[in-house]
Each structure stands twice: as structure tokens, then as C-alpha cells.
Amino acid sequence: MSKKLLFQAIIVCCFCFVSMVSAGLAIAQTAVVKGNVVNLRSGPGTGYAVIGEAKQGDRLSVLDTSGEWSKISRGSLTGWIHSPLITVEAGNQTATGQTAVVTGSTVRLRAGAGTSHPVVGEVPAGTRLPVLGKSGDWLNVLLSSNKTAWVAGWLVRVEGSPAPAPSSAAPTPAAPSGTLLPPVQIAVKIAVVTAGIVNVRASAGVSYPVVTQVNQGTRLAVVGGTNDWVNVKLNTGQTAWIARSLVRLEESTAPSTPQNPASSPPTTAVPSPPAGQPGQGSPGGAEEPMPSGYVAVVKASSAGVREGPGVQNPVMCFVFQGERFPVLAQKDIWRKITLSDGRTGWVATSQVNIEKAETPSRDGSFDGSWTLEASESGGRTQIVIKSPVPFEYNTFTLSGPSRLVIDLFGVPNTELPSGSTPHSQAVSQVRVGWQSDAAAGRVVCDLAQGLGLTRHRVEVSPDRKSLKVELWIANDVLDGRVIVIDPGHGGADPGATGPTGYKEKDFNLQTALETARLLRQEGVEVILTRTTDIRLGSTTAEDLDARSRIANQSNADLFVSIHANANLDRSKHGTSLYYHSHPENHVGCAKLARALQASLVKELGRKDLGIFDRQFLVLKNLNMPGALVETAFLSNHEEERLLAQDWFQNRTAIAIVDGIKAYYNN
Amino acid sequence: MAFWRKGIVLVTCLSILAIGLVGCGNFRQTGSTNSIADGTLEPTLQVNLYFSDRDGYLRVEKRDLPDNQRIMLAVMEELVKGPAPGSKLTDTIPEGTVVHSVILDGKVAVVDFSEEIQTNHWGGSLGESITLFSIVNTLCQFEDVERVEITIEGEKVVTLAGHLDLTQPLTPNENLVRD
Incomplete structure (x- = not known):
């Protein structure tokens, strides 16, 4: 009896907690159900099917209206409800009072908190969006259409205090001069390197040169980014780019202490705008002088130079890729530069690289030519x-x-x-x-x-x-190719486990390393998605997404994922190959799967189960032909014993190399 | 009072489902009936349940279920129970899994399972495919269902065991079926 009471108490507590959380996560328009029990229908009218119900006091997000009907969502379920049965609350009553300022060049808006949700729009750099709520790294923002969407936290800078919501309807982008502004808090994002050794590049793409390399666990301040690349600040004060898939983003809890005056972003709050700059109307924060000897090198094809540090200031001129300007001062993501005609203006750090200037010779030009x-x-x-x-x-x-x-x-x-x-x-x-x-x-x-x-x-x-x-x-078909070898699963995700406990992730990694070694002997540039026992991201969804991104970003020629199979019935055994037929490279994928299957069956002598076209996530988004090898069944006693042997892993690797050669030769 | 209103809503929901089921050509009325508590007789319906054979293919087991408005939920509950005693077929759903709900959203049946379907899963591309397509093929025997979406503990999922894409509803796979 007491157990039952305790259980009920836990349920009640959980329910209260959930209610509190959902009240904190604000939405643009909230419908509160008035009727006792109200039907949710598949369309706006009683002629549509009932797909669920809501109870008095339930709070639902309003997505749309049609006549006397409102389209609402609850979790993943959307439906229509008769408007007289609900009360609609205005959106700004629940806003957080914070504003997200877009720092990435063009940032996607999504229907939910994560890249797996559909894109619902795009906004340019500098766009200011009221923040309604937060889920993990993602922010729920209010659009001008009064609809809501989600934006990645690492692509925006959050301004404004998370204090009680302002009473005015829309947040003002820049307060009129003389008004005391709320303290500005700049959320400092930190990128923590998750892969072994990671290249840091001059710009957002693998075609750009490697500036330096950083080790797993390195923490770097984030100054901007795109959907796939994060713009980070190095100890040298220089900014550079890291693939989004190779870092984990964290919010730093304490304000970061400057390592040197040149490299730290301003994190302290300034209560009022500096006097004497009425035309620059920037919210909070004074500019900091930069030590001499730094230049801003334009990395975007063109970049606007503004009269003040913020997108609200007018553009005075444009500068172009490769042009270099001395840096005078900094404020947030903005750098004050001297133009060739002697005027000064501000550029965003997302558009330039900040570098230590070479000492010019006496006549002001650089010594020598290239x-x-x-x-x-x-x-x-x-x-x-x-x-x-x-x-x-x-x-x-x-x-x-x-x-x-x-x-x-x-x-x-x-x-x-x-x-x-x-x-x-x-x-x-x-x-x-x-x-x-x-x-x-x-x-x-x-x-x-x-x-x-x-x-x-x-x-x-x-x-x-x-x-x-x-x-x-090229000496032969493999020489100079770029091939991604993907050891399936890893870290918290062991994949299948054999009857004596051998784990799929271990077979996959050992065999992938052996395959990479053999391919490199043939002159192949091999990219391994993992070289240790890790999962690429905190969830399997992130992990699978990261694997195909690595392949796409490296412009690889082929993608081969290595796995071991499993079935509930332990008698099942044999080798099989999976591919995902894309409309554009159907032939390539099926051909790769066939070549690998023939080679594996010949080399390993296990039962030929054939090739299968199936919608596998890791293959779905590849820009190149890809296939997934299911070497043998780990759930089968005999095959588990084979899969755990070095020689069997070596033979599997040989078979994969031969299969790739056959793919190119035919 | 509140109970009475709930009853009305339930009846409304069930009638909508019932209307949906009218005209399902796939069904063969067995003619047999079940006696229920108030003395009336309820007809039964013969449904197909897809279980796994030893070779990793799906095979049909026929079962009679009460022909009422909760038939889709019932058919999933039967699938979770596994093949009949003495059958040569094997389970497709991991131990401990509970079916929470089956909701029809247009032509998509959304089935919600407890977390055991994932945490107790044996993995493998084949193992995962068999589990998913036993569910999808079984539900798509109903004329109203064209595709199936799987959720776990009420949440959308990206994948069950790390292979198949669950971000889009699945359509039945006849290549995995043996007669």
C-alpha cells in the first residue's frame, strides 16, 4: 500500500515538473483548453476524423487558424480544434526577453530543435529574433510572421537578460539614446574537440588550408559558424574553422578571463552605451583597442564595411577577398579597420581572418615577390x-x-x-x-x-x-583515390553482442583499421570516421549524421561502412551487403555492393545472402556511392568465433580492398 | 458527469475508427462469434501476424481477434506476444516491449512502443529489419494504412538499432516475406 502511495507521489511530482518545464518553454501563441474534453481533428471541421483529445487546462501551441478552427500541436501530433473551446494567450507574455542575433552568414530555421527537423526558412546574418525558449543547443525564436521556429544556438549570439519579460510587444533592436539598457550578456560558446586530432582550417570547407591541428579535449571560444563549420578563436587571437561534426558545443558558465587583450571577446556587461556616439546606437559594450600589428584579411568573396559595430549601422563600402586592412579596435564580433583611403569602418569577424601583420619594408610595400x-x-x-x-x-x-x-x-x-x-x-x-x-x-x-x-x-x-x-x-585504379572507411557503432553504442560477449563495435573498428592499412599501401587516401572506441555525438542520430558529413566534406570517392550482423535466431549465418538506392547514383551503389559481396563471399567462404536495397541512415545523405558490409552474424556461435579472430578480420579487409578494385575495374 | 462525457468522446473516437474500417476488402469474416458479458455476440476477424522464420524471413501466422474498433492495437499486442505455442516461427519484438498506442494519422499508422523495443534489441541490419517490417507489414494489411511511423515512449525516433531510417514512415517490404 505504502509503495503504491509512493509511486503515486512520484507520478504527481513528475507531472508537476513537466508542467513547470512546459510553462517555461514559451511559444508564440498558446491555446488553453476551456472545454472539459475536446476533440482534436485531422482537419478544420466536424467532418474530419478525431485523431486525439485534449483536456481542460491543456496548453497547446497554435500553428494556424481557419474560420472557427485552430490548428494546434502537442508533441509530434498536430490537429485542429474548434476555436470557441480554447482561449488563446498572446505570445509575448511568455517570451524570455532575450534576443538571438544571427552570427552565421545565412542560418537555417527549423521546425524543431535539431538538424533532423525540416528547414522552415533562412535568415541572414545580423537578423534579431526574440528568444522564446531553449532545448539543448537550440533556441526557439519568434519570427516576424508571429510563427515560431528553432535556430542552432552556435549560429547566434544571445543578447538581453533572461529576467522577466518586457511588457512591450516587440523587443526593440536598439534603444533610443539616453535610455538605460539592460545589461548585455553575451553567451560564450565553447567548442570542445571530440575527435582524436582535428584539422583547423582557414575557412569553412575542407578545400581550405589547414592552419593548425588540435587534440581531443581542446576547448576553443566560438565566434560564429555555419551549419557545418564552427568559427573558433585560437590562442594566437586568429580565428579559424573546425568541422561542426568534430566538436561538442558547450556554454561557458563563468565569463572567460582574457588570456591576452588581443584575443578575448568582451564578455563583461556594460550598463549604458558610451557617450558621444549617438549615431552608432549599439547596445552596450565599449570598443577595445587592438594592439598594433594585426591585419584583417577578407575571407568572404566580399564584405560590407559599416560605420559602426553592428548591422544596424549603414554600410559605407565593400572590401573583397584577400584584401588586408590594419585592425584598430574590436567590439563583440566586430573589428574596426583602416581603409586604404584612411577612413575607418567596422567588419564582422565572420567575414575576415585576423592575422599578425608582416613587417612592411621602409617604403610600405612587402619585400619580394612570390x-x-x-x-x-x-x-x-x-x-x-x-x-x-x-x-x-x-x-x-x-x-x-x-x-x-x-x-x-x-x-x-x-x-x-x-x-x-x-x-x-x-x-x-x-x-x-x-x-x-x-x-x-x-x-x-x-x-x-x-x-x-x-x-x-x-x-x-x-x-x-x-x-x-x-x-x-596513377599507377592503378586505387592510387590517389579518397575512400572513407566507416567502422559502425562505437562508444555508448556497442551494436550487436555475440553469445560469448564479443561486441560488434570492436570487430568493426579492428577490421576498419586493417582495411585502412591495406588501402593506404595501394596509394589510397583513407579517411576513417573513427579510430577509437567512440560515438560521434551524444546520440545515435548525431553519430550517423556525422559519419556521412565527414564523407561529404572530404569529397570522397567511395564510402564503405563495416558491420557485423545479428538475428534473434542464432542459426542465421552468412555475408550480406546493404546499399541505399539514390535516384542519382543508384547504379554506383548497387555496383559497389555487388562487387564487395562477390569478393567477401569468395574470400571468407561464408553463405552468400545477397545484396539488399534498404533506407539506411548512414548511406542516405552521401554524395558518393556507398555500401554497408554485414560481414557475418555475431549472433551465430560459429561466426562470432570467426569474427573475433585477427586472421578473419585481415581476410575481411583483403576482401574489401579487392571488392573496391573490382568496382573500379568493371 | 465527467465520466459520462468521457464515454461520449470514447464512443465518438471508436465510431470514427469503425467508419474507417468499413469496406476493408482484405478481411475475411470467419463467421464465428464471441459471446460477451451482456449476452450479445461479437464477430471475430482473421488477421495476419508476421513473425520470423529461422532463416530471417517473415512468415504469416493467422489469428482470430474480436472484430471491434481497437483491432489495430489488438493486432500489435498479439505481435508482441509472439508466435503461437509450438510454432516454428520466432519473436520479432524484444522482450518486455509494451505497445502504448496506435493512432491513425491520415493513411499513416503511428505506433508507440515502450523503450524496451530499443534497449532490449539484439541489433544487426537483419535483426532490425525483421523487427520493423514485422510491425509495418502487419499494420499495412488494413486497407486504411499505407505507411507506419514508429515512436518510442511518445517520442519520434531517428533509428531503432542504428541502421534503418525512421525519420520517414515506412512502407511494407514484401521481399522479406516467404509464403
Whole structure:
């Protein structure tokens, strides 16, 4: 009896807690049910089917109205309710009083808190949205249409105190001068590196050069980002980019203490705007001087320069990719720069890289010009480009005739180095030019014709003043390919477990490492989605999403996921292959699955169960052909014993390599 | 008073379901009837339950269930119970799983299970497929159901065991079925 009472008490407590939480999570318009028990229908009218019911006092979000009917949502269920049976509360009564300011360039709005929810819109940088609530890293915001949506917390900066909601209907973007503003609190986001060793790049994309590498557990202040990339601040004060999938975002609880005056974002609250700047109407926070010797290098194709630090200030002019300007001061995400005509203006850090300036020579120009050397060694053509100042680069190939183009942003526009005609297998001629519209040096390698596929590899020096490009004719089908090997499951997700306890995640990892080793011997650039026993994200959904993102971001040629199968009935055994037929690369996926299956069955001698087209999440979003290997059944006694053996894992790896070769040869 | 109103709502809900079930050509009335407490007779309906054979394929077991408005929920409860004693077929739903609800949203049946369907699952691409398609194939025998969405403890889920995509409702898979 007492147990029962206790149980009831727990239920009541849980219910109260849930009610409190839902009251705190505000929504634009809340319907409170007046009638005792009210039907929810599939459409606006009594002719539509009843799909659920709501009870007196239930609070539901209003999505839409039609005549006397209101479309409402409760959890995942949406339905229509007769409007006279509800009372609608105004949205701002429950707003938090905080405003989210979009810092990413263009940010997606979603129907729910997570990237798995559909995109409902996009907003540009600088957009200010009232914050209604929060779920994990995601913020529920109110749109001008009075609808609500969710935005990723790492793509916005939250302003305003979480104190009681203001009584005015809409939050004011900038208070009139003279009014005391509420203290500004800037939420400081920290990116914690979750993968082993992670590349930090000059811009948001794998084609940009690696600036540095950071280890697992490194904590970096977030200054902005896109959906896939996070813009972080390094100890040097420089900002750089990390793939979103390789970090975990945390909100720092204490205000961060500045390491040096140049690198810390202002986190302290300033109660009133600085006097004497009426035209700049920026909410809170004075500008901080920057030590001399820093330059802002424009990384966006173009960036607006504003009269003050904030999007509410007018744009005075535009600056373009690769242009460099001395930095005078900083405020939040804004940097004050000196333009070439001597005027000063403000640019957003998302548009520029802040770098330590090279010391100019006495006449104000940089010493020297950039150089290019081409040489031939062991069948490989090597091109080394050196510049007196750090530069960014971009490479791409063109066909008819086939050539490799290397654009160099930020190299001095002085005397051009001369081209070259290396006595080379792969390259017939190297030409050099200047792209004045892009302010970039351009190197074009004309590739030798008719000798098979030319491959190239690019390497940049840590100071970004030197770039080495290697070109060669591929020896065989695998040489120079980029292949993602994905060991399934991991960390908190063990996958299947065998009758004696051997775990699928362990087989998958060991076999993937062996496959990677063999592929690298064949000249393949292998990307492993994990190299240790980890899950890529806090949920399986995040984990699977991260795996396909890694593949897409690396522009890989193929994706192979390694798994072991399971069934409730332990007698089931054999090898099978799964693929996901995309409309555009159906042929590639099925062909890869067939090639791998044939090779695995031949090498391992297990029963051939065939290939299956199934909607697997890890394969769903791939931009390249992909397949998932179900090597054998871990739930089967005999096959569990095999799967745990080194030699069987080695044979599986050999079979996968042979299967990939067969895929390319046919 | 409150009880009386609830009764009205329940009856309304059930009649909507009943209207939905009228004209289901897939059903064969067995003609047999069950005697219920107030002396009236309730007809039964023969339904298909998809269980797994030893080879990892789905096979049908026929079962008679009371032909009333909660038939979709009943059919899921029978699926969770597993094959009849003495059958050569095996379970498809992990031990301890409870079916919370089956709600028809247009042509999509939304089935909510307790967390055991995930926490007690044996994994594997095949194991996961068999569980999911035994549910989907069983519910899609009803003419009103074209697709099935699976939720766990009332929440939408992305995947059951890390392979199949559950963000979109599933359609039945006939390739997994053997006669």
C-alpha cells in the first residue's frame, strides 16, 4: 500500500515538473483548453476524423487558424480544434526577453530543435529574433510572421537578460539614446574537440588550408559558424574553422578571463552605451583597442564595411577577398579597420581572418615577390610556390584540355614568377597569371594527355607561406583515390553482442583499421570516421549524421561502412551487403555492393545472402556511392568465433580492398 | 458527469475508427462469434501476424481477434506476444516491449512502443529489419494504412538499432516475406 502511495507521489511530482518545464518553454501563441474534453481533428471541421483529445487546462501551441478552427500541436501530433473551446494567450507574455542575433552568414530555421527537423526558412546574418525558449543547443525564436521556429544556438549570439519579460510587444533592436539598457550578456560558446586530432582550417570547407591541428579535449571560444563549420578563436587571437561534426558545443558558465587583450571577446556587461556616439546606437559594450600589428584579411568573396559595430549601422563600402586592412579596435564580433583611403569602418569577424601583420619594408610595400619552382622526381611532378606573406589557396580541375588550376589569394601583386616546362610525365606546361578581379595569383598546370588519370595532392606549410603540389599519373585504379572507411557503432553504442560477449563495435573498428592499412599501401587516401572506441555525438542520430558529413566534406570517392550482423535466431549465418538506392547514383551503389559481396563471399567462404536495397541512415545523405558490409552474424556461435579472430578480420579487409578494385575495374 | 462525457468522446473516437474500417476488402469474416458479458455476440476477424522464420524471413501466422474498433492495437499486442505455442516461427519484438498506442494519422499508422523495443534489441541490419517490417507489414494489411511511423515512449525516433531510417514512415517490404 505504502509503495503504491509512493509511486503515486512520484507520478504527481513528475507531472508537476513537466508542467513547470512546459510553462517555461514559451511559444508564440498558446491555446488553453476551456472545454472539459475536446476533440482534436485531422482537419478544420466536424467532418474530419478525431485523431486525439485534449483536456481542460491543456496548453497547446497554435500553428494556424481557419474560420472557427485552430490548428494546434502537442508533441509530434498536430490537429485542429474548434476555436470557441480554447482561449488563446498572446505570445509575448511568455517570451524570455532575450534576443538571438544571427552570427552565421545565412542560418537555417527549423521546425524543431535539431538538424533532423525540416528547414522552415533562412535568415541572414545580423537578423534579431526574440528568444522564446531553449532545448539543448537550440533556441526557439519568434519570427516576424508571429510563427515560431528553432535556430542552432552556435549560429547566434544571445543578447538581453533572461529576467522577466518586457511588457512591450516587440523587443526593440536598439534603444533610443539616453535610455538605460539592460545589461548585455553575451553567451560564450565553447567548442570542445571530440575527435582524436582535428584539422583547423582557414575557412569553412575542407578545400581550405589547414592552419593548425588540435587534440581531443581542446576547448576553443566560438565566434560564429555555419551549419557545418564552427568559427573558433585560437590562442594566437586568429580565428579559424573546425568541422561542426568534430566538436561538442558547450556554454561557458563563468565569463572567460582574457588570456591576452588581443584575443578575448568582451564578455563583461556594460550598463549604458558610451557617450558621444549617438549615431552608432549599439547596445552596450565599449570598443577595445587592438594592439598594433594585426591585419584583417577578407575571407568572404566580399564584405560590407559599416560605420559602426553592428548591422544596424549603414554600410559605407565593400572590401573583397584577400584584401588586408590594419585592425584598430574590436567590439563583440566586430573589428574596426583602416581603409586604404584612411577612413575607418567596422567588419564582422565572420567575414575576415585576423592575422599578425608582416613587417612592411621602409617604403610600405612587402619585400619580394612570390616564386614558383617545378621539378620532377620519381615520376612525380612537384610544384613549390613560396610567398613572403601568408596566403590562402583553392585548387580545381578543368577539362578539355585537362588542367589543374591553383588560385593563390593574398600573394603580393608584384612581379609574377615565370612559368615552366618541366620534363614531366604528368604535366606538359605550367603557366602563371594574375586574376585582377579576384586579386589572386593563378597557376595553371596543363596535364599530359592520354597517359591515364592524373592525380594531385596539395600540402601547405604551417606558416602558410609555402604550398607544395604533387602531380602524378596513377599507377592503378586505387592510387590517389579518397575512400572513407566507416567502422559502425562505437562508444555508448556497442551494436550487436555475440553469445560469448564479443561486441560488434570492436570487430568493426579492428577490421576498419586493417582495411585502412591495406588501402593506404595501394596509394589510397583513407579517411576513417573513427579510430577509437567512440560515438560521434551524444546520440545515435548525431553519430550517423556525422559519419556521412565527414564523407561529404572530404569529397570522397567511395564510402564503405563495416558491420557485423545479428538475428534473434542464432542459426542465421552468412555475408550480406546493404546499399541505399539514390535516384542519382543508384547504379554506383548497387555496383559497389555487388562487387564487395562477390569478393567477401569468395574470400571468407561464408553463405552468400545477397545484396539488399534498404533506407539506411548512414548511406542516405552521401554524395558518393556507398555500401554497408554485414560481414557475418555475431549472433551465430560459429561466426562470432570467426569474427573475433585477427586472421578473419585481415581476410575481411583483403576482401574489401579487392571488392573496391573490382568496382573500379568493371 | 465527467465520466459520462468521457464515454461520449470514447464512443465518438471508436465510431470514427469503425467508419474507417468499413469496406476493408482484405478481411475475411470467419463467421464465428464471441459471446460477451451482456449476452450479445461479437464477430471475430482473421488477421495476419508476421513473425520470423529461422532463416530471417517473415512468415504469416493467422489469428482470430474480436472484430471491434481497437483491432489495430489488438493486432500489435498479439505481435508482441509472439508466435503461437509450438510454432516454428520466432519473436520479432524484444522482450518486455509494451505497445502504448496506435493512432491513425491520415493513411499513416503511428505506433508507440515502450523503450524496451530499443534497449532490449539484439541489433544487426537483419535483426532490425525483421523487427520493423514485422510491425509495418502487419499494420499495412488494413486497407486504411499505407505507411507506419514508429515512436518510442511518445517520442519520434531517428533509428531503432542504428541502421534503418525512421525519420520517414515506412512502407511494407514484401521481399522479406516467404509464403
